[in-house]
Amino acid sequence: MSTFGALRRQLDDAAETFAGSPGALSEILTGMVDDVDRALGERLEIFPVCHHSPASALAMARRLRDKQPQVIYLELCEDLRPLLDELRTCRLPVALQAFATELDGFPESWGPLSVVAPITEASAEYQAIAYALDTPGVELVLVDRSSDHVFQWHPREEPGRPAEEAALHGDAVGVEIGDLRPRFAELEEHLLHHGKVRHWSEWWDQYVEQPLAGADYDTYRQVMVLIGGLFRRLRPHDAAKLDRDEDRERHMWTRMREHLAATGADPERCLYVCGAFHAASRVEEFGLDAARTDFEISPRTATNWLYGLIPSSHSAIEAQFGLAPGSVSIAAATYDKAVSRGGVKPYTLKGQQKGRRPGTKPPAAPVAVADQLSEFLSKPAQRDPLDEAELLGWCVDIVRLARRNGYLSSTADAIAVYETSILLAGMRGRARPTLYDFQDAAVTCIEKDTVPGRRDVRRLCEIMLGGDRIGEVGYQSMPPLAQDVFERLAPLGYDMTKRAVHRVLLDLNADPELEPCSHLLWVLRRLMPEHAVRPIMGSRRLGERSVQESWDVALGHHQRALIELGYEGVTVEQVLEQRLRRSVWEPKATAADALQAVEEAILFLGGRRFTDELGARAVELLAAERSVDDAPDVLRRVRRLLAHYRATEPALPEWCERFVTTGYAQYCTLLPTAFVAEDVGVRQVAAMLGFLASMESLALSLGCDRAQLELAVRQSHPETPGKIALLWAARFQLGVLTIGELRERCAELLANPLVVPSFPQYLSGFVQALEAAPVLTPFVVEVISGAFARLPDEVLLPWLPTLIQTLREEAPELVPVLIREAGRTFPATLTAVDAWVPPWTAPSGPGGAEVATATGAGAAGGPVTGLLAAHPAAADALAALLGCEGGWKTLTPAGSAPGHDASGGSPEVAALVARHPATVDAVAALLCGGAAV
Known part of the structure; x- marks a missing residue:
């Protein structure tokens, strides 16, 4: 007769009484009893647990001392077994982690893949691990599916359960033993309502943890299997989740049978530790004497998995597994109180706490299973006295x-x-x-x-109650990279065991031997989260060297990030090189990304080979781009790199020359389209013109043709105000427009009341044009001043916010240039304002105002000529520096008389001018509007 026959008949009678017929309710109630009977009747002893349950941990400690098993089968990913030996050097809670960045057989969008299995002291699995590792002759076998199979069995549209709140675990997929929670909301809501509690953790503590804390082993095991069977039978029908759960059970029983067959171990001396949900399994592969044993485990993919320990915390566990805040801390406090009261002696790994040794009692003989479940369910709840x-x-x-x-x-x-x-x-x-x-x-x-x-x-x-306990991975259990970091920071006196923020001061002039520490901190700043390594004083940019530095170092708070760096390489420099190479070769990489990688390689890695490789990739990306969205970033970075190489190298690298010539041809080709494209802003077009203007001399020396730019400008026909102003500035730079013509066009715009509301956009275009034509700075100041002088208040006041917003959003770095120019133009004192005459209105010879504004120099006899005549020594010194022979020559106005010697008496220059009079006439007309030679 079955052990639970009487209980089954009692539940049948209850179902008929309350439901009116045996039907579905009877099937569920008696089915739970069948689950208990089946699990407890298995030859291989099954120990059902709930994750982070003090009752499970205490029951496990008692059972291990009584049974003294020789083999423990544990429900954890089988490929995490080598990590368990490293728990000795850690302070719990910590998490076992499998990590993969190079995927094979999984969608690229899933990467990086991460699986974590947190371990706390108040857990049954820790008791089993501590017993097995510290007891000679005991074997610990992990039988759950591997980390690779965790993702193999996930639906393609569901890569994992996100956990943004779990900072220490990130978005890793959590693996736990004993996920005992109702699988649908209606049941959980019903239990919480009738239990008069707020959340599931409180219900579990009141109705399961407290009654089972002091229960005997048979009662504990039968109740846990009963609960697992109830939740299993009442879960909603979800074929995908059902298949995954049952495949896990098939996998575990297959691995246990394989191990028993290979080792010949006695099942009576073995213990199978799994979640209570899986203890009530109904798959055909269940048990050593199962009717079906042909489950085939698929091979792992070629994904390269890396393994390590990362710190965990109570809050991270709660966030990742959907537990109530504080529930894990309360469970830990409950466990500590039960241990302090005596009655059970838990296991602790040697090295974590001294003085604990596994028990030496002889193994208990197997006993027949008695029906403790009927008594537990029928007796009223024990009311604990008030403490x-x-x-x-x-x-x-x-x-x-x-x-x-x-x-x-x-x-x-x-x-x-x-x-x-x-x-x-x-x-x-x-x-x-x-x-x-x-x-x-x-x-x-x-x-x-x-x-x-x-x-x-x-x-x-x-x-x-103990707070949010945060674990710590010991030095010996860290990957080589993390150990290398702490060794290299040793001269700073950094204590890796402290979680507090450590202030580091470096005087690199007084202590040059600290240069390697400074370099390491800058590399860590590049690779780790923002607050892990934070500079307070000092900087690292091209052409700069910090004399003194101050840092806030908090590697203790960011152990996980440092450990995961160890999955990518042996040193931080190797990790940075791999990341930079990967960033420039990914499908969405741009030329700006490649230039940034070049800059970081120079700053943090040094060496010419790698930077040349990244630079060559930048040239390829620039030639393949059909968009100019990153033109401002490209211009800023290539200018900085060219300045660096010109200051530190005898010649530019070959890739820099190819980048300039490729960019010149590319931007000349794209310029007409960018001028009319609606999705290309004024800033992008201005950056293209800035590249073409600032790189023009170098590009022409390398074989480019200026006709490309002239043709591109002629083919450009913009329609928006900002781009029209840019085109006018480009035509001025090419000599097609004069400053007088620009002034006339701006005056026409201000005189047209229909155009005045959009005039800030014209101004923004002129400001942006300073990238390509900085000589226009005085003109832009003139235009803004003229607008303020001419516009009435009813037009000017509504216009000012638009002007300020436009300049702030589109040209913030160029506004200081205008302010400096305005400071040089306007009088410095209030009394001088009344007598001040704007320089653009003061005549200075033929076309003097135009010349003064466009070139900064007057016509013949103007301030520049007078300055040179007054100080001939400076001109002589410059001529000698350039290798020009001959003394000072008195300059006379060009075009003063027909046939005048424009060279000031030099026969060679006079002959050259005579052979090419058209050139001199053109220059004279451009500068002075003067007579022909």
Whole structure:
């Protein structure tokens, strides 16, 4: 007869009484009993657990001491087994991690792949791991699917469960033992409502944890399997999730049978630790004597998986697995209290805490399973007596902590919390207040309606109970890269065991041997999160060298990021090189990205070979681009790189020359289209013109043809105001327009009331044009000044916000250039304003105003000529520096008389002018509008 025959008949009668017929309810109730009977009747002992459950951890410790198993099969990813030996050097909680960036067989959008399995002290799996690793002759076998199979079995549209809130775990897929939670919302809501609790963690603590904390082993095992069977049978029908759960069970039983067949181990001396949900499995492969044993495990993909330990925390576990905030901390406090009371001696890995040794009792003989489940379900709930001393201690501690955090709490609040805790427990059917009752009472009596500081009372309760414990990975368990980082930072006196922010001061002139530490900190700044390594003083840019530096180093807070760097290489320099190479070869890489990679390679890595490789890639990307969105970034970066190479190298690298010639031809080709394209802004077109103008001399010396640019400008026909102003500036730069013609066009715009509202956009175009034609700076100041002088207030005042916003958004770096020019143009004192004459209105010889504005020099006899005549020594010194022979020659105005010797007496120059009079006439007309030679 079945062990649970009487209980099955009792449940059948109850189903018929309450439901009117045996039907579906009877099937569910008796099916749960069948699950218990099947699990407990298996030759291989099954130990059902719930993840991070103190009751499971205590029951595991008791059972291990009684049974002393020789083989433990544990529900964890089988490829994580080598990491377990490294737990000795760590402070829990930590997480086992499998990490992959180079994917094979998975969509690229999933990368990087990450699987974590957190381990806490208050967990049954830690007890099993500690027992197996510290007991000679005991073998620990992980039997769950590998990290590769975790993603193989995921639907293609569902790469993993996101966990943005879990900072220490990131978006890794969590693997846990014993996910005991209702699989649909209706059941969970029903249990919470009738249990008079707020969330699932509190329900579990009240109705499962507390009753099972002191229960015997048979009762614990039968109840856990019963709960697992209930949730399994009441879950909604989801074929995909059902298949994954059952495939995991088939995988585990297949691995256990394979191990038993290979080693010949006695099943009576083995223990199978799995979640209670899987203990109630109904797959055909269940058990050592299963009817079906032909489940085929698919091979792993060629994805290269890397393994390591990362720090974890209670809050990270709660966020990743959807637990209530504070529930893991409460579970840890419950576990610590149970251990301190005695009755059970848990296992601890040697190296984490001394003085603990596994028990040496002889193994217990197997006993027949008795029906403890009927008694447990039929007897009324045991009402624990009120522990007044414990509750009083909680109330005093929370009031003391609240006062430290700015709350005006007193002894009266402590009394109120005490009484309210008892009241809430009574309303919820409990004689003894739990930590959840105490939390609610503290919030009600202390916090009231205001939070004076950063922490609310619920958070203070968690801190009082131990806080958010954050684990730490030991030095020996870190990858070589992390160990190398700490060794190289040793001269700074950095203590890796401290989580506090460490302030580092470096005087590189007084201590040149600290240069390698400075270099390492800058590389870490590039690779790690923002606050892991933060410079307070000092910078690293091309052409700069910091004499003194100050850093805030918080590697203890960012152990996970440092450890994951170790998955990518042996040193941080190798990781940076790999990332830079990968960034320029990815499909969406641009020429600007490649130039940034070149700059970072120069700053952090040095060496010519790698920078030349990145530079050659930049040339390829620029030649292939059909968009000019990154033109401003390209212009800024290539200017900086050219300045660096000209200052440090005897000649430009070959890739720089090819980049200039390729960019000149590319932007000349794209210029007409960019002028009329609606999706190309004024800033992008201005950057293209700036590239063409600033790189023109170098490009022409390398074989480019200026006719390309002239033809491109002629083919450009913009329609928007900003681009029209850019085209006028480009034509001025090419000599097609004069400054006088630009002045006339701007005057026409200001005189047209229909154009005045859009005049700020013309100004923005002129400001942007300073990238290509900086000589126009005085003219832009003139145009802005003229607008302020001519426009009436009813037009000017509404126009000013648009002008300011346009300049701020489109030309913020060029506004200081205009301000400096205005400072040189306008008088410095208020008294000088009345007598001040704008330079663009003062005549200076033939066409003098035009010449003064466009060139900064007057016509013959102007200020420049007078300055040279007054100080001939400067001109002689410059001529000698350039290798020109001959003394000072008195300059006479060009075009003063027909046939005048424009060279000032030099026969060679006179002969040259005579042979090419058209050139001299053109120059004279451009500068002075003067007579022909």
